[in-house]
Amino acid sequence: MSNTSTVRAEKGTMKTIDLASETVTDLNHALHEQANEMTIEEWEVLNPKGHHNLAVGVDQKLKIDIHGHAGYYCAGMNKEAEITIHGNVGQGVAENMMSGKVHVKGDASSAAAATAHGGLLVIEGNAGSRCGISMKGANIVVKGSVGHMSCFMGQAGALVVCGDAGDALGDSLYETHIYVKGSVKSLGADCIEKEMRQEHLDELTSLLDQAGFDDDPKAFTRYGSARQLYNFKVDNAGAY
Amino acid sequence: MCGIVGLYLKNPAMEDKLGELFAPMLIAMTDRGPDSAGFAVYGDAVDDGVKLTLRHEDESFDWAALAKSVETDLSTKVDWFQNSKVAVFKVDLDAEIVEKYLEENHAEVLIMSSGKSIEILKEVGLPERIVDMFKLDQMKGSHIIGHTRMATESAVTMAGSHPFSTGLDLCLVHNGSLSNHNRLRMELERDGIKFDTENDSEVAAGYLTHRLQQGDSLNQALEHALKDLDGFFTFTIGTKDGFAVVRDPIACKPAVIAETDDYVAMASEYQALTTLPGIENAKVWEPEPSTIYVWERDK
Numbered sequence: 001m002s003n004t005s006t007v008r009a010e011k012g013t014m015k016t017i018d019l020a021s022e023t024v025t026d027l028n029h030a031l032h033e034q035a036n037e038m039t040i041e042e043w044e045v046l047n048p049k050g051h052h053n054l055a056v057g058v059d060q061k062l063k064i065d066i067h068g069h070a071g072y073y074c075a076g077m078n079k080e081a082e083i084t085i086h087g088n089v090g091q092g093v094a095e096n097m098m099s100g101k102v103h104v105k106g107d108a109s110s111a112a113a114a115t116a117h118g119g120l121l122v123i124e125g126n127a128g129s130r131c132g133i134s135m136k137g138a139n140i141v142v143k144g145s146v147g148h149m150s151c152f153m154g155q156a157g158a159l160v161v162c163g164d165a166g167d168a169l170g171d172s173l174y175e176t177h178i179y180v181k182g183s184v185k186s187l188g189a190d191c192i193e194k195e196m197r198q199e200h201l202d203e204l205t206s207l208l209d210q211a212g213f214d215d216d217p218k219a220f221t222r223y224g225s226a227r228q229l230y231n232f233k234v235d236n237a238g239a240y
Numbered sequence: 241m242c243g244i245v246g247l248y249l250k251n252p253a254m255e256d257k258l259g260e261l262f263a264p265m266l267i268a269m270t271d272r273g274p275d276s277a278g279f280a281v282y283g284d285a286v287d288d289g290v291k292l293t294l295r296h297e298d299e300s301f302d303w304a305a306l307a308k309s310v311e312t313d314l315s316t317k318v319d320w321f322q323n324s325k326v327a328v329f330k331v332d333l334d335a336e337i338v339e340k341y342l343e344e345n346h347a348e349v350l351i352m353s354s355g356k357s358i359e360i361l362k363e364v365g366l367p368e369r370i371v372d373m374f375k376l377d378q379m380k381g382s383h384i385i386g387h388t389r390m391a392t393e394s395a396v397t398m399a400g401s402h403p404f405s406t407g408l409d410l411c412l413v414h415n416g417s418l419s420n421h422n423r424l425r426m427e428l429e430r431d432g433i434k435f436d437t438e439n440d441s442e443v444a445a446g447y448l449t450h451r452l453q454q455g456d457s458l459n460q461a462l463e464h465a466l467k468d469l470d471g472f473f474t475f476t477i478g479t480k481d482g483f484a485v486v487r488d489p490i491a492c493k494p495a496v497i498a499e500t501d502d503y504v505a506m507a508s509e510y511q512a513l514t515t516l517p518g519i520e521n522a523k524v525w526e527p528e529p530s531t532i533y534v535w536e537r538d539k
Contacts, residue, residue: 049510049511049514050509050510050511050512050513050514051511068520069510069524071509071510071511072509088510088524090494090509090510091494107524107525107526109494109496109526110491128491128526129490129491129529147491148491148529
């Protein structure tokens with residue numbers, strides 16, 4: 001739908017939604033109304049106070065600033081919008097994101113960008129466990145560290161961690177590229193350290209650049225799938 | 241799903257407002273647990289003897305008569321007050337003596353908690369109703385933990401509500417579900433631990449009681465719990481001097497902690513912390529899996 005939308009919004013038009021007086025449903029309805037025709041480009045959300053489901057299902061090139069801490073599933077299913085959270089977020093930020101950018105100024109709880117197909121998630125603080133679980137093409141850049149089981153069953157896209165990674169990184173990994181600058185507590189099943197070739201340095205450089213972080217790409221280690229769990233091996237039949 | 245909240249005041253000047261600060265935290269977790277709610281408040285400690293929280297189903301139960309018979313039969317003095325269906329008895333004797341007397345002579349009265357400062361209050365119903373029923377917002381004290389329940393493993397009853405007493409001045413609230421509670425209950429019953437319900441969280445409480453009876457410190461008991469309890473849990477454990485938080489190794493059940501110079505607060509979700517003073521500038525983080533956090537004031 002959004003590809004065919006007409007952009008009518010005048011530059012500088014901005015709407016403020018204060019959740020001290022309006023509901024989360026009011027906010028999401030107002031944002032969804034922009035899907036077919038954008039009349040207001042910039043949005044500001046005040047007093048989020050940990051509410052869940054803020055700015056979910058947005059389908060338009062909106063710029064949304066959430067001032068404060070958000071609850072679960074913030075910016076979930078995002079398409080095209082650039083959503084910045086000036087605080088922490090709960091579980092499942094940008095879950096199933098399709099495109100656009102979600103930027104968390106604070107920390108993120110578990111399952112950040114779970115199953116996300118596209119777009120960029122930037123976390124300036126730390127992310128909890130299962131960051132990028134089953135990610136399907138999105139890119140995630142975390143300035144801090146990520147918790148255990150991050151990138152579990154990651155299928156496509158890239159996870160960049162400027163800090164450390166917790167236990168079982170990349171367990172049952174498919175083709176997500178993982179780059180970690182700090183230490184990795186342990187690797188999950190079928191996840192191995194891999195050679196950093198020029199194409200990977202280029203990808204990493206570009207992602208750090210998009211996130212606005214100045215970490216040296218050469219300081220990172222790449223991890224990927226050993227591709228040993230892709231197919232059923234008849235030798236393992238006895239184990240079932 | 242259930243909700244957990246806890247508030248520990250570092251600043252004694254705020255103790256008069258403990259209930260007022262805590263009531264909105266408990267109510268904020270209604271979405272996570274609308275079935276029943278309860279809390280354990282620590283304050284108004286007795287120097288000698290024991291403080292018991294007692295409950296009788298009948299709100300017009302004659303507590304004065306019970307106090308009188310305790311005084312006569314045990315040759316002691318009882319200082320008491322009533323709050324809805326419960327009464328707090330302060331008795332100048334050892335906990336064991338008073339508990340044994342009540343169990344043998346007044347079995348219709350339930351002992352909700354015993355210790356120097358703990359009071360456990362819980363009922364079936366919306367958290368807001370429980371707050372009103374016990375006038376929680378007027379309560380004073382040093383720290384408090386609470387729970388809002390959405391039952392998964394057993395019936396919605398007062399007895400199945402949290403917190404569960406786990407010994408003198410100790411109690412437990414739980415968010416999650418335990419997979420091995422039936423087997424564990426059988427084993428604990430063999431060791432003499434008594435259970436009132438089919439509730440999985442009561443087994444966790446009974447487990448801690450057992451470990452502490454075996455001479456474990458609270459930390460050691462929780463270390464053992466991490467090994468022996470199979471399932472999902474975030475526990476908050478109230479102690480005489482503070483509270484502890486521990487999450488299982490997978491850490492599926494949420495928990496968030498906020499700390500300022502004045503307090504440490506924990507909740508299942510950040511929403512429950514938003515009414516606290518200075519929360520905007522508090523240090524906010526999620527407790528790590530398999531890690532025991534303890535906040536206690538100097539004894």
